[in-house]
Amino acid sequence: MPAAAPGKCRSEAAPGAAPPLMSVRGLGIRFKTSLGVWQATRKIDFDIAPGERVGIVGESGCGKTITGLSILRLLPVNLAGLDGSILFDGTDLVSCSARAMRAIRGRRIAMIFQEPMSALDPVFTVGHQIAETMRVHTGVGKEEARAKTLDMLRRVGIASPERRIDDYPHQLSGGMRQRVMIAAALICGPQLLIADEPTTALDVTVQAQILELLRELSETSNTALMLITHDLGVVAETCTRMITMYAGEVIEDAPVDDALVRPLHPYTSGLLRSLPHLSPRHGRLPSIPGRVPSIVDMPNGCRFRARCTHATQGCEAEQELLDAGGGRKVRCWRFRELDLPGALQHDASAPIAAMAGTP
Amino acid sequence: MPLAPDITQDTIVSVRDLEVRFQTSDRRATVKAVDGVNFDVRRGETFGIIGESGSGKTTIGRALVFLLKPSAGAIRHEGIDPLALPRKRFQSHRRDYQIIFQDPNAALNPRMTILSSVLEPLELARAGTGAERERQAREALDRVGLPQDVGERYPHQLSGGQKQRVVIARALTLKPKLIVCDEVVAALDMSIRGDVLNLFADLQRELGLTYVFITHDLAVVSHISERIAVMYLGRFVELGPTERVSEHPLHPYTQALLSAEPRPLPSSLREDSRIMLQGEIPSPIDPPSGCRFRTRCPYARPLCAEKTPDWRELQPDHWVACHFAEHRDFAPN
Numbered sequence: 211m212p213a214a215a216p217g218k219c220r221s222e223a224a225p226g227a228a229p230p231l232m233s234v235r236g237l238g239i240r241f242k243t244s245l246g247v248w249q250a251t252r253k254i255d256f257d258i259a260p261g262e263r264v265g266i267v268g269e270s271g272c273g274k275t276i277t278g279l280s281i282l283r284l285l286p287v288n289l290a291g292l293d294g295s296i297l298f299d300g301t302d303l304v305s306c307s308a309r310a311m312r313a314i315r316g317r318r319i320a321m322i323f324q325e326p327m328s329a330l331d332p333v334f335t336v337g338h339q340i341a342e343t344m345r346v347h348t349g350v351g352k353e354e355a356r357a358k359t360l361d362m363l364r365r366v367g368i369a370s371p372e373r374r375i376d377d378y379p380h381q382l383s384g385g386m387r388q389r390v391m392i393a394a395a396l397i398c399g400p401q402l403l404i405a406d407e408p409t410t411a412l413d414v415t416v417q418a419q420i421l422e423l424l425r426e427l428s429e430t431s432n433t434a435l436m437l438i439t440h441d442l443g444v445v446a447e448t449c450t451r452m453i454t455m456y457a458g459e460v461i462e463d464a465p466v467d468d469a470l471v472r473p474l475h476p477y478t479s480g481l482l483r484s485l486p487h488l489s490p491r492h493g494r495l496p497s498i499p500g501r502v503p504s505i506v507d508m509p510n511g512c513r514f515r516a517r518c519t520h521a522t523q524g525c526e527a528e529q530e531l532l533d534a535g536g537g538r539k540v541r542c543w544r545f546r547e548l549d550l551p552g553a554l555q556h557d558a559s560a561p562i563a564a565m566a567g568t569p
Numbered sequence: 570m571p572l573a574p575d576i577t578q579d580t581i582v583s584v585r586d587l588e589v590r591f592q593t594s595d596r597r598a599t600v601k602a603v604d605g606v607n608f609d610v611r612r613g614e615t616f617g618i619i620g621e622s623g624s625g626k627t628t629i630g631r632a633l634v635f636l637l638k639p640s641a642g643a644i645r646h647e648g649i650d651p652l653a654l655p656r657k658r659f660q661s662h663r664r665d666y667q668i669i670f671q672d673p674n675a676a677l678n679p680r681m682t683i684l685s686s687v688l689e690p691l692e693l694a695r696a697g698t699g700a701e702r703e704r705q706a707r708e709a710l711d712r713v714g715l716p717q718d719v720g721e722r723y724p725h726q727l728s729g730g731q732k733q734r735v736v737i738a739r740a741l742t743l744k745p746k747l748i749v750c751d752e753v754v755a756a757l758d759m760s761i762r763g764d765v766l767n768l769f770a771d772l773q774r775e776l777g778l779t780y781v782f783i784t785h786d787l788a789v790v791s792h793i794s795e796r797i798a799v800m801y802l803g804r805f806v807e808l809g810p811t812e813r814v815s816e817h818p819l820h821p822y823t824q825a826l827l828s829a830e831p832r833p834l835p836s837s838l839r840e841d842s843r844i845m846l847q848g849e850i851p852s853p854i855d856p857p858s859g860c861r862f863r864t865r866c867p868y869a870r871p872l873c874a875e876k877t878p879d880w881r882e883l884q885p886d887h888w889v890a891c892h893f894a895e896h897r898d899f900a901p902n
């Protein structure tokens with residue numbers, strides 16, 4: 211069946227509409243450390259459909275990067291074990307052979323990182339690096355690879371690419387390097403692009419250019435995008451769906467607009483409400499009390515319990531990712547009875563007015 | 570937080586024609602990191618400075634507290650020129666003007682307990698007896714909302730937000746009049762950012778502090794500041810009350826910054842018309858002639874390359890540097 215019409219996936223992209231390109235089930239990552247084995251993430255479930263743009267959000271250390279890396283099996287050497295399955299177009303990336311993985315990595319699934327300088331080799335020209343990637347994966351000739359590279363550099367918005375193709379990475383600005391990284395990632399026409407904080411190191415006016423580029427490329431080539439970020443604004447502007455992680459687990463999964471307007475998990479709601487954009491100027495910012503539990507000392511039951519103002523006795527039970535209907539999932543057994551405020555003022559008008567009143 | 574008008578009128582820092590130049594590491598060129606900046610900071614206010622990386626924000630902050638010497642121009646603290654003070658007086662004067670940086674890890678010695686770190690500036694200042702100093706240090710830790718036992722811990726035993734609180738406590742022990750806060754919440758996780766911003770507001774109210782709040786985060790700066798200055802390539806391009814600057818910006822660069830800010834709002838509430846700037850901020854080693862924004866400005870005309878736009882008060886308390894700021898094309902919304 212044809213993939214979801216590009217650009218129209220927002221809000222009507224209910225799962226089941228298109229068969230998923232990738233299906234992650236029960237993914238968990240364990241590390242060996244001097245203090246024993248750490249369970250960094252667990253019970254990660256989500257799907258990505260062709261052409262869909264999924265934002266993965268959450269605070270530092272919640273497991274976004276290692277989840278992205280595990281899809282490409284690029285995990286650190288002290289990996290103790292990878293649980294669950296990652297079904298990508300019929301292949302389980304957790305258990306497939308190293309050879310099968312190599313055929314997928316860089317060609318059918320590509321990844322870009324926060325700091326493009328560390329991913330580009332300083333001793334080769336950018337043109338050489340992109341063309342080599344292409345030759346290794348597709349076996350095309352030198353001439354053709356160079357022509358395609360020029361074409362790709364133009365597509366990612368590098369002005370006069372024939373002059374830039376023989377530049378070394380250090381000769382480019384931060385924004386141009388990120389464009390080159392995107393060109394290198396897309397040269398083989400991957401079905402999935404994983405972008406880990408691709409704009410965090412960039413200035414906001416340049417960030418806007420790169421996000422626009424990613425959105426447009428994903429729409430025109432139907433490439434699925436998995437965008438890892440801690441910035442909810444970036445997700446709102448770029449993605450069709452938002453997956454929120456907390457302390458190594460997926461806690462909410464919903465179409466972006468739904469998650470922003472009516473979050474179902476108290477953590478997603480708290481995160482949205484703590485953003486300065488949504489509070490009256492000079493007023494007190496609502497904040498989530500306490501801090502994320504440590505990886506070495508995870509509580510049983512709901513991991514958000516100690517910080518949740520809605521916690522009750524039942525929250526001591528293990529929480530599963532529940533189907534909330536309308537393409538939404540949430541890891542909170544109380545989601546039906548809670549009426550949580552989101553990013554819109556009118557939903558939260560009472561508490562905000564009350565806060566503005568206090569000196 | 571409205572302040573009594575007589576307090577707001579009072580100028581604590583005034584900056585005139587400030588220039589800071591650096592030699593590049595190969596000593597072949599000069600970087601004009603700050604190139605002719607004018608502003609006053611009023612007692613008790615939060616004065617925000619926003620701009621992209623490399624625009625010169627940190628350099629201004631360091632100059633304000635005399636961590637570096639201006640290449641030209643004048644900085645007055647309550648009307649006096651600190652550089653004209655005798656050495657001893659200069660040292661004690663500087664305690665009233667503190668700066669806090671982005672990375673609390675760089676500011677704390679990993680081998681010192683939290684209490685010793687907080688005590689350090691008091692000991693250097695030889696303020697009071699040992700017992701008094703310890704009481705003051707513990708009071709400061711308490712004031713920033715840290716638990717009692719934190720004093721005996723080491724930095725690695727604290728979270729990022731807690732460490733930033735320790736750095737704030739340390740700046741507070743000397744009871745400064747003004748604190749320059751340089752990207753102080755940038756390294757913090759979003760769920761605790763709000764906490765730290767609330768803390769700054771509380772301390773300001775309790776202690777009558779003045780802040781110069783430097784950040785590249787528009788949402789943060791417009792939340793906390795009374796006035797905002799927008800910086801581009803070593804110069805201020807706009808300065809005015811927060812509401813005016815963020816809702817009726819006069820400078821094309823401010824308009825572009827505001828429009829580039831990603832907003833966490835559903836699609837139905839986001840305007841799609843975005844001012845997309847071309848290219849990136851040019852190098853301060855060889856800045857464009859005339860208006861420094863002209864290479865990226867959608868409205869640039871020949872005059873912009875020939876003449877540097879004047880810094881003028883186009884509306885009461887609202888300053889701008891653009892030849893065509895009153896042109897109707899720029900009419901806000």
Ligand SMILES: Nc1ncnc2c1ncn2[C@@H]1O[C@H](COP(=O)(O)OP(=O)(O)OP(=O)(O)O)[C@@H](O)[C@H]1O
Nearest residue numbers: 241250269270271272273274275276277286288505
């Ligand atoms: N090699 C490793 N050994 C042990 N623990 C690790 C290793 N790599 C990551 N972790 C832990 O796994 C958890 C998730 O890390 P990850 O890098 O995925 O976080 P993240 O969500 O990407 O955070 P950030 O927003 O800061 O990038 C953290 O607790 C981290 O300390």
Ligand SMILES: Nc1ncnc2c1ncn2[C@@H]1O[C@H](COP(=O)(O)OP(=O)(O)O)[C@@H](O)[C@H]1O
Nearest residue numbers: 591592600602621622623624625626627628853
């Ligand atoms: N000590 C220094 N030596 C040389 N150049 C410097 C030095 N400090 C800052 N600069 C340069 O001055 C400009 C402004 O820097 P900075 O004030 O740190 O900007 P911001 O804080 O706005 O990011 C940049 O081009 C920077 O590289």
Ligand code: SF4
Nearest residue numbers: 512515518521525542
């Ligand atoms: S399960 Fe309980 S503690 Fe956890 S988020 Fe839901 S209400 Fe809060």
Ligand code: SF4
Nearest residue numbers: 860863866873891892
């Ligand atoms: S002076 Fe000219 S180039 Fe500068 S901001 Fe105004 S219109 Fe643009």
Ligand SMILES: [Mg+2]
Nearest residue numbers: 274275276406
């Ligand atoms: Mg990460």
Ligand SMILES: [Mg+2]
Nearest residue numbers: 626627628751
């Ligand atoms: Mg800086």
